[in-house]
Amino acid sequence: MPSTPIITSVFDLFKMGPGPSSSHTIGPMKAAFDFRQRLASLPADVQHQAEAIHIYLYGSLSATGKGHGTDRAVIAGLLGWQPETTDPVALMALLRDPALVYTVAVGAETIGLGPQHIHFERKRYESPYANTMVLQLRAGDELLHSEEYYSIGGGFILRKGEPETDPASVAVPYPYSTMTELKAQLTTHALTLDELMMANEMGITGRSRTEVNARIDQLLDFMHKAVRRGLRHTGVLPGSIKLSRKAPILFRKAKGMSHSSDSFLIFLNAYCLAASEENAAGGIVVTAPTSGASGVIPGLTYLAKKHFHYDRATLRAGLLAAAAVGFLVKHNASISGAEMGCMGEIGTASAMGAAFLTRCAQTSDDIGAIEAAAEIGIEHHLGMTCDPIGGYVQIPCIERNAMGAVKAYNAFLLATSGAASFQKISLDAVIKVMKATGRDMSTKYKETSEAGLALSATEC
Ligand code: SF4
Structure with missing residues (x-):
């Protein structure tokens, strides 16, 4: 039995929500929504005193929160919006008029909320995570209620003091926490990776096989809708960079090309840019594993469907293999750019994409090749910094998704061009290296826009 087995659901790793950043948009929205729910259950006499809600953003949430729309996401969560059902157009409209006051229900009371209640704090705050937010309910200077949340990447949040789910309370039929343990489970029980992942998902969520398959199909549909929207939409992305969308141009070019190897790559680039540009525009995307990296796997799955004509069952098996890799990175390192730099986001997405392609191409499940592909995917992203210009998930993020997909391929x-035994570095080993590298990386390069490309903003 592994020490702390993975108990994450496929549908928590891949989730739908508005762009541009799972850690700066989806996570804060979920935290603010949770805070709203907690205010609703305060004693009536406390609710009655409430005069204001203040939100304090620290670390990377403060440094790049403006460009990522964290302020809008927090307001939306306090208004009771949830990521899966948010209208992206309405979300973008929040705070457009800084004089507008939003009303938040606190029991029978309503209190006003505006941009003056959101504080992008520059001072250092002692916290175990880079993305920290503190929400307070106040009556003048008196603190009525306070909660501290951590946005830990991919839209996952933790609340300070909240006990973690006891893995023993979750019915995981085949527990594992590393690739070594996962392979041991496959061998011991003579299972394929698809079978193990499906059994665990059913155990974790209580859903039937039919329900899990239907939800995976829905995820793939949402990913592909984002690609198709991005291939149609033209114009300039929101924000001060004034970056033009490129996906429709590449798509037209690829369709007009006769040289098959070039057109194949340009199609793949177009699909990844399309989903990433939709994310940058605040559209609904699927975290894969994050919103910043939500172009890699949608681009590859769209390619697999349109160019290789894989059927639904094959695409599902591929997505489960990708999820297994995402779980291992999230569990043993981090998928957050604020913790690991871009290797945690695009590097993980690329490794997941490599596992997806490898599983799709197999007639029978070969875990050795899947592991080797994922390991290579991470290995060649080690040390990659996160330095988005202006805090917008645009440069280098959009092209980086296309590059991550090409590396995945x-x-x-x-x-798959040699025996898996050729591979000298295990997936577990490279994930350990990622974690150590992320720890050593200067904070300047972890989603703060204080160094690297972010300093080229004036030259744009
Ligand atoms: S540079 Fe990479 S990690 Fe940073 S915001 Fe962009 S995609 Fe995310």
């Missing part, structure tokens, strides 16, 4: 080719 090459990782798949490298892993």
Whole structure:
């Protein structure tokens, strides 16, 4: 039995929500929604005194929260909006008029909320996570209620003091916490990776096989809708960079090309840029594993469907293999750019994409090749910094998704062109290296826009 088995659901790793950042948009929205729910259950005499809600953003949430729309996301959560059902157009309209006061219900009382209640704090705050937010309910200077939340990447949040789910309370039929343990479970029980992942998902969520398959199909549909929207939409992305969308141009170019190898790559680039540009515009995307990296897997799954004509069952098996890799990174390192730099986001997405392609190409499940592909995917993103210009998830993020997908494709080719035993570095080992590298990386390069490309903003 592993020490702390993975108990994350596929549908928590891949979730729908508005862009541009799972840690700066979806996570804060969920935290603010949770705070609203907690205010609703305060004693009536406390609710009656409430005069204001103040939100304090620290670390990367403060440094790049403006560009990522964290302020709008927090207001939306306090208004009772949830990521899966948020209208992206309405979300973008929040705070457009800084004089507008939003009303938040606190029991029978209503209190006003505006931009003056959101504080982008520059001072250092002692916290175990880079993305920290503190929400307070106040009556003048008196603190009535306070909660501290951490946005830990991919839209996952933790609340200070909240006991973690006891893994023993979750019915995981085949527990594992590393690739070594996962492979041991496959061998011991003579299972394929698809079978193990499906059994665990059913155990964790209580859903039937039919329900799990239907939800995976829904995820793929949402990913592909984002790609199709992005291939149609033209114009300039929101924000001060004034970056033009490129996906429709590449798509037209690829369709007009006769040279098949070039057109294949340009199609793949177009699909990844399309989903990433939709994310940058605040559209609804699927975290894969994050919103910043939500172009890699949608681009690859769209390619797999349109160019390789894989059927639904194959795409589902591929997505489960991708999820297994995402779980391992999230559990043993982090998928947050604020913790790991971009290797945690695009590096993980690329490794997941490589596992997806490898599983799709197999007639029977070969875990050795899947592991090798994922390992190569991470290995060649180690040390990659996160330095988005102006805090917008645009430069380098959008093209980085396309590059991550191209590397995923090459990782798949490298892993399947020789015996898996050629591979000298295990997936567990490279995830450990990622964690150590992320720890050593200067904070300047972890989603703060204080160094690297972010300093080229004036030259744009
Ligand atoms: S540079 Fe990478 S990690 Fe940073 S915001 Fe962009 S996609 Fe995310």
